[in-house]
Amino acid sequence: MQPLSSSCRSSSSRYTTKSSTPFAGLVAAALLLCFVSPTSSCTEQERSALLGFLGGLVPGGSGSLNVSWLNGTDCCQWEGVLCSGDGTVTDVFVASRGLRGLVSPSLGDLAGLKRLNLSHNSLEGSLPAELVFSRSITVLDVSFNRLDGHLQELQASDTNLPLQVLNISSNLFGGQFPSTTWGAMRNLVALNASNNTFTGQIPSSLCTNAPLFDMLDLCFNQFSGNIPPGLGSCSMLKVLKVGHNNLSGALPPELFNATSLEQLSLPNNFLQGVIDGSHIAKLSNLTVLNLGSTGLSGKIPYSVGQLTRLEQLYLDNNKMSGELPPALGNCSNLRYITIRNNSFTGELSKVNFTMLDLRTADFSLNNFTGTIPESIYSCTNLVALRLAFNQFHGQFSPSIGNLRSLSFFSITGNSFTNITNTLQMLKRCKDLTSLMMGTNFKGETIPQDETIDGFENLQVLTIDDCPLVGQIPLWISKLEKLEMLDLSMNQLTGPIPSWIDGLGFLFFLDISSNKLTGDIPAALTKMPMLLSERNAAKLDTRFLELPAFWTPLRQYRTVGAFPSKLCLDNNNFTGVIPPEIGQLKMLDILNLSSNSLTGEIPQEICNLTNLQTLDLSDNQLTGAIPSALSDLHFLSRFDVSNNKLEGEVPSGGQFDSFSNSSYSGNPKLCGPMINNDCNSRPSSASGKRRNNLRPALVIGITAGGLIALILLACFLIARLAYDDHTENVVPLRSRR
Numbered sequence: 023m024q025p026l027s028s029s030c031r032s033s034s035s036r037y038t039t040k041s042s043t044p045f046a047g048l049v050a051a052a053l054l055l056c057f058v059s060p061t062s063s064c065t066e067q068e069r070s071a072l073l074g075f076l077g078g079l080v081p082g083g084s085g086s087l088n089v090s091w092l093n094g095t096d097c098c099q100w101e102g103v104l105c106s107g108d109g110t111v112t113d114v115f116v117a118s119r120g121l122r123g124l125v126s127p128s129l130g131d132l133a134g135l136k137r138l139n140l141s142h143n144s145l146e147g148s149l150p151a152e153l154v155f156s157r158s159i160t161v162l163d164v165s166f167n168r169l170d171g172h173l174q175e176l177q178a179s180d181t182n183l184p185l186q187v188l189n190i191s192s193n194l195f196g197g198q199f200p201s202t203t204w205g206a207m208r209n210l211v212a213l214n215a216s217n218n219t220f221t222g223q224i225p226s227s228l229c230t231n232a233p234l235f236d237m238l239d240l241c242f243n244q245f246s247g248n249i250p251p252g253l254g255s256c257s258m259l260k261v262l263k264v265g266h267n268n269l270s271g272a273l274p275p276e277l278f279n280a281t282s283l284e285q286l287s288l289p290n291n292f293l294q295g296v297i298d299g300s301h302i303a304k305l306s307n308l309t310v311l312n313l314g315s316t317g318l319s320g321k322i323p324y325s326v327g328q329l330t331r332l333e334q335l336y337l338d339n340n341k342m343s344g345e346l347p348p349a350l351g352n353c354s355n356l357r358y359i360t361i362r363n364n365s366f367t368g369e370l371s372k373v374n375f376t377m378l379d380l381r382t383a384d385f386s387l388n389n390f391t392g393t394i395p396e397s398i399y400s401c402t403n404l405v406a407l408r409l410a411f412n413q414f415h416g417q418f419s420p421s422i423g424n425l426r427s428l429s430f431f432s433i434t435g436n437s438f439t440n441i442t443n444t445l446q447m448l449k450r451c452k453d454l455t456s457l458m459m460g461t462n463f464k465g466e467t468i469p470q471d472e473t474i475d476g477f478e479n480l481q482v483l484t485i486d487d488c489p490l491v492g493q494i495p496l497w498i499s500k501l502e503k504l505e506m507l508d509l510s511m512n513q514l515t516g517p518i519p520s521w522i523d524g525l526g527f528l529f530f531l532d533i534s535s536n537k538l539t540g541d542i543p544a545a546l547t548k549m550p551m552l553l554s555e556r557n558a559a560k561l562d563t564r565f566l567e568l569p570a571f572w573t574p575l576r577q578y579r580t581v582g583a584f585p586s587k588l589c590l591d592n593n594n595f596t597g598v599i600p601p602e603i604g605q606l607k608m609l610d611i612l613n614l615s616s617n618s619l620t621g622e623i624p625q626e627i628c629n630l631t632n633l634q635t636l637d638l639s640d641n642q643l644t645g646a647i648p649s650a651l652s653d654l655h656f657l658s659r660f661d662v663s664n665n666k667l668e669g670e671v672p673s674g675g676q677f678d679s680f681s682n683s684s685y686s687g688n689p690k691l692c693g694p695m696i697n698n699d700c701n702s703r704p705s706s707a708s709g710k711r712r713n714n715l716r717p718a719l720v721i722g723i724t725a726g727g728l729i730a731l732i733l734l735a736c737f738l739i740a741r742l743a744y745d746d747h748t749e750n751v752v753p754l755r756s757r758r
């Protein structure tokens with residue numbers, strides 16, 4: 023065995039250079055080494071191929087490799103290198119080593135290399151064709167790097183390459199995706215090219231020569247054109263993921279010949295047409311069917327009931343319509359279903375939802391009618407249920423309390439009745455963290471009932487736009503984990519309760535558009551979560567079970583991502599804005615508009631350095647606008663219109679970006695922004711002129727020269743002339 027002896031040679035030579043052990047000891051050590059490690063040393067050519075790779079990395083970009091990758095040593099012993107018994111390098115596994123630099127084509131000289139894993143590094147440049155078209159490599163994983171450029175097309179397609187697994191995902195590859203190359207890859211099993219910017223068509227010949235082809239992931243690219251019918255001949259294909267591309271056209275009938283498919287995932291494309299019942303029924307192995315945001319129309323075919331292995335069904339954001347087929351109830355292994363944002367109609371109770379594994383169900387934004395099917399209450403593992411924006415009605419039955427895992431429940435925008443009953447039934451769902459039930463319970467009284475308790479884990483409660491009558495009830499004070507409370511657009515009366523600062527996690531309070539009265543209470547200026555950064559860190563950062571849509575375009579995945587907000591606008595609040603409001607340093611949005619607040623805008627409001635929105639419009643505020651408000655660098659919406667403010671509109675900072683409508687309806691305000699010159703008004707003008715004079719006077723005195731005074735006089739005359747001019751162009755009265 024020639025390589026064995028070469029291993030002994032190199033070991034002994036390494037030994038001699040490093041020690042002065044007597045010769046006998048050396049021989050013994052060498053023999054021992056030969057005995058315990060029968061592996062042989064790599065060849066000189068392999069060593070230099072690997073050193074060539076090391077040399078392609080930038081200085082300092084070789085991680086820990088340069089510790090063991092030393093010329094003159096056996097490369098079979100190098101970190102991340104594996105050899106076969108005869109000393110041939112077979113595996114180079116250097117994933118996640120912090121490597122930076124280029125991928126040297128010299129790796130292609132490793133004639134026996136079978137597996138090359140360079141994933142999760144920061145490698146740049148192109149992927150050498152020598153590796154993709156290698157005569158030995160079966161597994162090539164370069165995912166999660168910064169490789170770019172095209173993938174070359176293989177010229178001679180009559181060859182037979184050994185590559186089985188190619189993972190080039192999450193790089194910066196782009197350009198036209200190769201089409202003919204794949205004909206030579208007769209052993210290809212898995213191809214993951216997702217998360218690049220490839221363009222062109224999906225190759226149709228991927229498995230014509232590769233009978234074992236099993237996985238194709240081309241998600242997150244820019245592929246266009248139709249889904250190639252040729253994929254249907256991939257008889258072993260289990261996973262087909264081509265979501266988030268620009269594919270168009272209908273689902274080709276041939277595709278459904280690929281009956282081994284377990285995951286068919288094509289979301290976020292521009293498809294059209296319908297899901298054909300006889301076709302989909304052929305894919306009886308499907309566990310994941312994701313056709314969300316594709317543009318498909320038509321009904322959910324009855325034959326969906328034959329997909330009894332289905333665990334995840336996504337048909338959201340399409341143009342689908344009609345009633346749900348009762349056969350959907352046969353998909354008893356469903357764990358996740360979303361048909362959100364379509365035009366489905368009819369009664370949900372047509373389907374028997376006894377699906378014990380169901381965790382997430384989203385039926386929102388459709389036109390479902392009727393009541394909530396009792397069968398849904400048997401899904402004891404249900405974590406998230408969204409029924410929002412349909413035409414459901416009726417009351418909830420006590421069995422909703424069976425949903426012991428329910429955490430996210432949204433029924434917003436329906437015609438449910440009896441809010442007292444709803445809360446009494448739901449309080450048994452101890453895990454509930456988000457409860458959204460606005461736009462229901464038309465005109466009912468918000469329960470003041472002391473027996474409403476048990477929502478110990480509730481973080482989000484929205485009961486807006488019902489409209490409910492009554493006072494803000496005491497039971498809300500017991501929701502100790504509450505972070506967001508929206509009671510806006512009701513007919514609530516009475517004061518803001520003084521216990522409000524007892525809600526230690528509340529950072530989002532919207533009680534706008536009610537008939538609330540009284541002062542802004544001191545308690546409101548002591549809300550712990552709005553006081554300081556340290557408190558805000560206590561917020562729960564877990565992901566919501568379903569993203570919450572606050573506006574159609576804005577979705578939030580965590581509660582903590584919502585802005586800190588205090589909206590008291592459009593009520594009957596009176597009294598002054600308490601200066602203590604300046605303590606609420608975490609506030610992003612403050613709206614006190616459309617009340618009957620009096621007094622001045624407190625200077626302390628300038629301490630709210632996070633503020634993005636400040637709306638004080640439509641009150642009876644007097645005095646000046648604090649000029650330090652220009653220090654609020656994030657302020658993007660500002661409105662003090664329709665008050666009784668006076669003096670100069672501040673300028674500089676964010677103030678230069680607000681339009682003059684922010685100030686309208688305050689006849690005594692002045693400044694260039696609103697074309698109402700301060701100098702023309704006797705009271706405020708004197709102050710301003712003094713300011714303008716002061717530097718001029720200083721110059722005059724220090725220079726001590728008569729010329730300066732003459733110049734000053736000229737300046738003043740010119741300035742007055744200018745003022746007259748501007749007044750003539752835009753008469754004062756035009757502001758109203």
Ligand SMILES: *[C@@H]1O[C@H](CO)[C@@H](O)[C@H](O)[C@H]1NC(C)=O
Nearest residue numbers: 069070073074077092093094
């Ligand atoms: C490794 O050592 C050999 C022999 O000393 C030498 O020929 C070769 O150039 C060296 N390779 C590298 C990459 O330094």
Ligand SMILES: *[C@@H]1O[C@H](CO)[C@@H](O)[C@H](O)[C@H]1NC(C)=O
Nearest residue numbers: 117118139141142161163187
């Ligand atoms: C490559 O290494 C990464 C990181 O250890 C691993 O997750 C991945 O499965 C490996 N690739 C292959 C094809 O085994």
Ligand SMILES: *[C@@H]1O[C@H](CO)[C@@H](O)[C@H](O)[C@H]1NC(C)=O
Nearest residue numbers: 141163165187188189212214
């Ligand atoms: C790349 O894809 C292959 C085939 O699917 C897979 O085995 C490997 O784990 C993937 N690599 C990473 C880093 O996920």
Ligand SMILES: *[C@@H]1O[C@H](CO)[C@@H](O)[C@H](O)[C@H]1NC(C)=O
Nearest residue numbers: 165191192214216217239261
């Ligand atoms: C393909 O790679 C991406 C990461 O780049 C990974 O998220 C995805 O799960 C992989 N696809 C398959 C089917 O394993």
Ligand SMILES: *[C@@H]1O[C@H](CO)[C@@H](O)[C@H](O)[C@H]1NC(C)=O
Nearest residue numbers: 166167191192193217218242
């Ligand atoms: C896409 O690639 C980038 C960069 O490697 C990575 O940060 C991101 O997580 C990847 N996205 C997916 C969906 O795998």
Ligand SMILES: *[C@@H]1O[C@H](CO)[C@@H](O)[C@H](O)[C@H]1NC(C)=O
Nearest residue numbers: 254255274275276277278279
């Ligand atoms: C593939 O599908 C087409 C259209 O559905 C059909 O005509 C053809 O017979 C199928 N081929 C095979 C091999 O099943």
Ligand SMILES: *[C@@H]1O[C@H](CO)[C@@H](O)[C@H](O)[C@H]1NC(C)=O
Nearest residue numbers: 363364365366387388389411
């Ligand atoms: C629901 O039906 C109404 C009229 O019947 C229609 O105006 C509305 O667009 C439908 N909504 C959806 C989401 O399909």
Ligand SMILES: *[C@@H]1O[C@H](CO)[C@@H](O)[C@H](O)[C@H]1NC(C)=O
Nearest residue numbers: 351354373374375376377397
């Ligand atoms: C729903 O299905 C379950 C389990 O298959 C069954 O026990 C129950 O009787 C069915 N309910 C109705 C209303 O058909």
Ligand SMILES: *[C@@H]1O[C@H](CO)[C@@H](O)[C@H](O)[C@H]1NC(C)=O
Nearest residue numbers: 417439440441442443444446
């Ligand atoms: C509302 O629910 C309560 C408690 O379940 C019940 O006592 C009351 O009769 C219901 N009211 C109506 C109008 O159905």
Ligand SMILES: *[C@@H]1O[C@H](CO)[C@@H](O)[C@H](O)[C@H]1NC(C)=O
Nearest residue numbers: 591592613615616635637659
């Ligand atoms: C503040 O509240 C008023 C009255 O409800 C509303 O019209 C206005 O749009 C709100 N301001 C902002 C900036 O949202």
Ligand SMILES: *[C@@H]1O[C@H](CO)[C@@H](O)[C@H](O)[C@H]1NC(C)=O
Nearest residue numbers: 682683695696697756757758
């Ligand atoms: C407000 O600004 C617009 C355009 O910038 C201007 O046309 C208008 O006259 C201004 N109005 C007042 C009252 O200054």
